[in-house]
Amino acid sequence: MTLNERQYHIEKLETGIPGFDHISNGGLPKGRTTLVSGSAGSAKTVLAVQFLAEGIKKADERGVFVTFEESPVDIRRNMLGFGWDIAQWEKEQRWVFVDASRQPGEPPLFIGDDFDLGPLIIRIEHAVHKIGAQRVSMDSLGAIFNQLPSSAVVRNGLFQIASALRSMGVTAVMTAERTEEYGEIARYGVEEFVADNVVILRNVLEEEKRRRTVEILKFRGVMHQKGEFPFTVIPNQGIVVIPLSAIELKQRSSDVRIKSGIEDLDTMCGGGFFRDSVILVSGATGTGKTLMATSFMAEGTRSGERCLLFAFEESRDQLFRNATGWGIDFDRMEHDGTLRVVCNYPEVAGLEDQLFTMKSEIDQFKPNRVAIDSLSALERVSTMRGFREFVIGLTSFIKHKEIAGLYTATTPTLLGGTSITEAHISTITDSIILLRYVEIYGEMHRGLTVLKMRGSMHDKDIREFSIDGEGMHIGRPFRGISGIMSGQFTYVASSEKDRIQSLFAEGNES
Numbered sequence: 268m269t270l271n272e273r274q275y276h277i278e279k280l281e282t283g284i285p286g287f288d289h290i291s292n293g294g295l296p297k298g299r300t301t302l303v304s305g306s307a308g309s310a311k312t313v314l315a316v317q318f319l320a321e322g323i324k325k326a327d328e329r330g331v332f333v334t335f336e337e338s339p340v341d342i343r344r345n346m347l348g349f350g351w352d353i354a355q356w357e358k359e360q361r362w363v364f365v366d367a368s369r370q371p372g373e374p375p376l377f378i379g380d381d382f383d384l385g386p387l388i389i390r391i392e393h394a395v396h397k398i399g400a401q402r403v404s405m406d407s408l409g410a411i412f413n414q415l416p417s418s419a420v421v422r423n424g425l426f427q428i429a430s431a432l433r434s435m436g437v438t439a440v441m442t443a444e445r446t447e448e449y450g451e452i453a454r455y456g457v458e459e460f461v462a463d464n465v466v467i468l469r470n471v472l473e474e475e476k477r478r479r480t481v482e483i484l485k486f487r488g489v490m491h492q493k494g495e496f497p498f499t500v501i502p503n504q505g506i507v508v509i510p511l512s513a514i515e516l517k518q519r520s521s522d523v524r525i526k527s528g529i530e531d532l533d534t535m536c537g538g539g540f541f542r543d544s545v546i547l548v549s550g551a552t553g554t555g556k557t558l559m560a561t562s563f564m565a566e567g568t569r570s571g572e573r574c575l576l577f578a579f580e581e582s583r584d585q586l587f588r589n590a591t592g593w594g595i596d597f598d599r600m601e602h603d604g605t606l607r608v609v610c611n612y613p614e615v616a617g618l619e620d621q622l623f624t625m626k627s628e629i630d631q632f633k634p635n636r637v638a639i640d641s642l643s644a645l646e647r648v649s650t651m652r653g654f655r656e657f658v659i660g661l662t663s664f665i666k667h668k669e670i671a672g673l674y675t676a677t678t679p680t681l682l683g684g685t686s687i688t689e690a691h692i693s694t695i696t697d698s699i700i701l702l703r704y705v706e707i708y709g710e711m712h713r714g715l716t717v718l719k720m721r722g723s724m725h726d727k728d729i730r731e732f733s734i735d736g737e738g739m740h741i742g743r744p745f746r747g748i749s750g751i752m753s754g755q756f757t758y759v760a761s762s763e764k765d766r767i768q769s770l771f772a773e774g775n776e777s
Contacts, residue, residue: 278296280297280401282294283322284314284505285506286496286510291486291491295440300433301438301462301466302441304445304466306444306470310470315405316332317349317351320349328401329363329401331400332365333404348503363394367411384424388428391431392431402440403435404442429462448470468480473650476648478653479497479619496508509622523542524539524540525541525567526570527539531741534726535726536717537724537725543671544697545674546674547692547700549699549701550675551677554713558738565595568606572605573605578609579613579640607632611624613648637672638674641675642674658692698719698720699719700716729751730743
């Protein structure tokens with residue numbers, strides 16, 4: 268708590284909305300009014316309902332919902348998909364509707380400057396006292412204020428409502444519309460100046476993809492986290508905010524080694540991967556990335572570990588067939604309960620939804636190893652920023668669970684290039700294994716190198732490898748050829764090799 272908060276004794280009320288209480292440093296300021304502003308489809312109504320629902324479920328705090336647009340019948344029906352049985356809460360006197368929605372054919376509530384919100388405020392106050400409500404949601408202000416002639420009149424109306432809610436001692440949420448994602452805070456340009464707190468919900472279209480974010484614009488006299496944070500709307504749960512600020516570099520590090528399933532690769536890595544590390548396998552299509560993920564899973568099951576494979580490019584039947592072709596029986600592993608395979612096309616959901624689903628699968632199955640094949644498939648359904656946030660969030664989650672993770676990613680070019688992945692996520696992982704095609708006098712060969720391994724010495728050679736019905740076999744280092752990493756191959760004559768090696772000979776003095 269800051270000095271300012273201690274001085275004025277500003278308490279916070281936990282909303283119960285996953286992730287929101289983290290970015291708000293504890294919830295909404297208690298006894299105050301928060302404006303939630305957003306464009307169409309930004310989940311304003313869901314947040315207003317969830318604010319009351321979470322209060323009922325988690326804190327036994329009763330709520331009043333004032334609706335200016337949708338009828339109570341529609342709200343009850345629409346919110347059942349989130350698991351919120353509003354009708355039952357009404358029977359239990361824990362939820363009350365104040366229905367101020369305008370019915371078809373009804374005249375406007377206000378004409379010209381002659382308006383009075385007194386009757387509405389009396390209805391809200393009666394509902395609050397009737398059930399002893401601590402929370403109030405009002406959805407949406409635009410439906411009532413679009414009947415008013417000017418911004419000045421709107422401002423006076425807002426002051427009247429905010430003052431009344433404050434005198435009732437409730438913590439309130441009011442929703443309002445905005446016409447553009449990064450323009451005026453709300454439609455009338457005055458709402459944000461009246462409310463104590465302002466929260467903005469966005470549903471931005473970027474590169475043909477929709478991405479929802481939440482931003483706390485202001486909390487009067489109270490600290491909160493700055494910037495936009497991604498969120499998603501999940502069936503049977505509601506809004507889930509995904510704050511990267513929740514990620515802390517406090518995960519423990521283990522010296523215990525685990526096997527990759529490829530013996531020569533373990534030797535190159537100094538004895539295997541660390542138990543709680545995340546490994547990136549990067550290479551062009553067909554270089555053996557899926558085989559490495561399959562071998563990683565198989566080795567885990569052989570060691571009695573539980574393994575979880577997320578596949579985003581190949582179907583379940585195709586993965587199982589491929590594994591059989593390498594002598595690996597995925598069917599038996601699943602039957603034994605040591606393997607779970609989850610296949611899904613990336614396009615079926617946004618990255619925030621994918622991240623939530625993957626975390627849920629990990630929490631339920633409790634694996635010791637997780638493999639993702641491949642990150643590149645997920646990258647195509649998101650913006651660059653959204654993809655990096657997804658990878659950071661997933662990597663942090665896996666590492667805090669002390670799970671070994673293996674990601675595969677496709678390089679942008681067939682024969683090398685300037686980047687290990689298109690999204691430049693290589694710094695996020697602990698180890699990098701790079702697979703490359705190598706052209707030698709008209710023939711294509713495959714090469715492998717351990718590019719990075721945090722906390723361990725490793726083989727620096729680029730070694731040739733082959734794939735057959737028994738899996739991957741790593742052979743000798745390439746000699747007499749340079750430029751493998753960049754794809755700009757240069758063949759070095761024996762005399763030139765001798766000259767270069769002499770430059771690094773022990774005891775050589777310049």
